[in-house]
Amino acid sequence: MSSNVSTTAGTVSSPRKTPRIVVLGGGSVGLYSARRIRKRLGKKDAAIVVVDPRPYMTYAPFLPEVAAGSIDGRNVVAPLRSALKGVDVLQGKVTAIKHGEHKVEITPEIGDAYEISYDELVVSLGSVSRTLPIPGLAEQAIGFKNVEEAVSVRNHVVHQLDLASSCWDADERRRMLTFTFIGGGFAGIEALAEVEDMARAALSQYESIDQADLRFVMIEGAGRILPELSEPMAEYALEQLKERGIEFHLSTFLSSCVDGHVVTSTGVEFDSNTIVWTAGVKANPVIGESDLPTDKMGRLTVNANLQVVDEDGVVVPAAWGAGDCAAVPDLLNPGAFCPPNAQHAIRQATQLGDNLVASVEDRPLVQYKHKSVGVVASLGLYKGVAELFGVFKFKGFPAWAVHRTYHGYAMPTWNRKIRIFMGWFDQFVMRRKTVSLGSIHDPRAAFRNASLPPKPKDDAAPKSDKDAVGAGK
Numbered sequence: 446m447s448s449n450v451s452t453t454a455g456t457v458s459s460p461r462k463t464p465r466i467v468v469l470g471g472g473s474v475g476l477y478s479a480r481r482i483r484k485r486l487g488k489k490d491a492a493i494v495v496v497d498p499r500p501y502m503t504y505a506p507f508l509p510e511v512a513a514g515s516i517d518g519r520n521v522v523a524p525l526r527s528a529l530k531g532v533d534v535l536q537g538k539v540t541a542i543k544h545g546e547h548k549v550e551i552t553p554e555i556g557d558a559y560e561i562s563y564d565e566l567v568v569s570l571g572s573v574s575r576t577l578p579i580p581g582l583a584e585q586a587i588g589f590k591n592v593e594e595a596v597s598v599r600n601h602v603v604h605q606l607d608l609a610s611s612c613w614d615a616d617e618r619r620r621m622l623t624f625t626f627i628g629g630g631f632a633g634i635e636a637l638a639e640v641e642d643m644a645r646a647a648l649s650q651y652e653s654i655d656q657a658d659l660r661f662v663m664i665e666g667a668g669r670i671l672p673e674l675s676e677p678m679a680e681y682a683l684e685q686l687k688e689r690g691i692e693f694h695l696s697t698f699l700s701s702c703v704d705g706h707v708v709t710s711t712g713v714e715f716d717s718n719t720i721v722w723t724a725g726v727k728a729n730p731v732i733g734e735s736d737l738p739t740d741k742m743g744r745l746t747v748n749a750n751l752q753v754v755d756e757d758g759v760v761v762p763a764a765w766g767a768g769d770c771a772a773v774p775d776l777l778n779p780g781a782f783c784p785p786n787a788q789h790a791i792r793q794a795t796q797l798g799d800n801l802v803a804s805v806e807d808r809p810l811v812q813y814k815h816k817s818v819g820v821v822a823s824l825g826l827y828k829g830v831a832e833l834f835g836v837f838k839f840k841g842f843p844a845w846a847v848h849r850t851y852h853g854y855a856m857p858t859w860n861r862k863i864r865i866f867m868g869w870f871d872q873f874v875m876r877r878k879t880v881s882l883g884s885i886h887d888p889r890a891a892f893r894n895a896s897l898p899p900k901p902k903d904d905a906a907p908k909s910d911k912d913a914v915g916a917g918k
């Protein structure tokens with residue numbers, strides 16, 4: 446078996462002796478499949494490489510709680526190097542997949558792109574935000590897909606409260622206190638509900654801001670929210686959120702948000718300093734640009750064994766895929782595909798690992814089949830909605846408790862589970878912290894200012910009586 450690592454400067458490694466399994470993406474599927482394969486195959490049987498631009502896996506179901514400050518951002522990520530013993534982690538972006546040549550191109554943050562070859566490929570590149578060419582969106586909005594965004598939303602929202610508390614321009618203040626979320630699926634509703642709950646709780650520290658000054662707006666294109674829940678439960682969640690004063694614009698699209706001036710398809714207009722885009726995801730575009738087969742939505746086509754297949758269902762040798770980036774047939778709902786969620790992704794990853802090893806060892810493969818456990822959503826501290834096994838329905842505190850228990854248990858690594866539970870206990874006893882680190886996005890600003898040469902005294906003083914009168918206006 447031949448192998449190499451090449452850069453624009455030429456080939457730099459020697460031929461390898463053991464087969465190499467390359468896992469693209471170290472998220473839910475990447476982490477769990479690499480772990481499973483490592484558990485089943487010894488180091489002499491296979492070298493495993495995971496490629497991801499981030500050195501950690503993010504447990505996304507907890508991002509809304511990160512935005513609310515209920516969980517420390519560092520505790521919802523599992524560092525790949527410590528979670529994946531015996532696996533090589535390459536930090537870089539996969540920028541091309543050439544399955545015909547069994548090679549992938551990796552672009553590190555610094556330095557030239559290089560290629561690595563492989564014997565088996567696992568594609569677990571997840572999804573990216575599905576955006577639209579709406580005027581102002583790219584400049585004004587923030588996504589809600591990763592931990593950096595969730596931390597940033599939290600800091601930004603609390604910073605707006607800080608600014609508004611000392612601002613006496615009514616229009617400017619209204620703009621600071623208007624928070625807009627686009628997209629009423631799970632991620633959007635949980636993010637909105639958690640952030641609103643946190644902001645309202647924080648107001649006890651701001652004497653100059655009334656509860657009525659806060660405006661939270663949800664814009665959703667469909668006629669309902671939370672399509673993953675049954676209609677009565679979604680209706681319950683909607684009513685709860687409306688009672689909290691959250692404004693809903695259903696069957697409405699965002700038309701424009703240039704300079705934070707929001708205009709909707711129904712003609713509603715207002716200014717908002719905060720626009721969070723949670724209107725869905727699409728498969729990672731790197732897959733669509735590769736020579737691997739994809740469906741109309743750009744998802745990798747796979748069979749229930751999690752092997753990549755072409756449009757006729759013929760297996761593409763040595764290629765595997767699962768999670769948000771793949772169209773995995775849902776055998777319990779013939780004709781449908783598994784929804785893109787962590788519940789499926791983690792289970793598919795384990796099955797994929799087992800099947801990859803079985804194929805290497807010439808054993809029969811097992812099809813992926815999973816009956817959904819249900820849906821749990823947090824709607825703020827002590828509030829939630831949950832539907833389990835299509836039978837058990839929980840509202841309010843019990844649903845919130847089910848949500849925390851389920852996801853706390855599902856969080857990878859005991860280290861992180863324990864930290865999260867300890868953090869919750871800490872908050873229960875000490876109350877939640879709502880301080881913003883406003884300057885975190887420009888930490889060098891203070892140092893830059895301190896390094897400026899002092900202003901000449903003459904510049905600071907008014908030059909004449911006329912200037913002094915002008916300055917006082």
Ligand SMILES: Cc1cc2nc3c(=O)[nH]c(=O)nc-3n(C[C@H](O)[C@H](O)[C@H](O)COP(=O)(O)OP(=O)(O)OC[C@H]3O[C@@H](n4cnc5c(N)ncnc54)[C@H](O)[C@@H]3O)c2cc1C
Nearest residue numbers: 470472473474505506539571632768769785786787788790
């Ligand atoms: C805010 C939010 C809330 C959610 N809540 C829930 C929930 O409550 N319940 C639930 O079941 N699911 C939930 N999900 C969905 C769930 O997180 C995903 O379905 C799941 O993480 C998919 O796993 P994955 O491995 O396919 O993708 P991911 O876990 O997203 O992993 C993809 C990995 O690929 C990496 N990557 C991306 N591009 C490249 C590249 N070019 N090269 C190399 N690596 C790359 C990324 O850094 C990432 O590590 C939520 C998602 C979000 C965003």
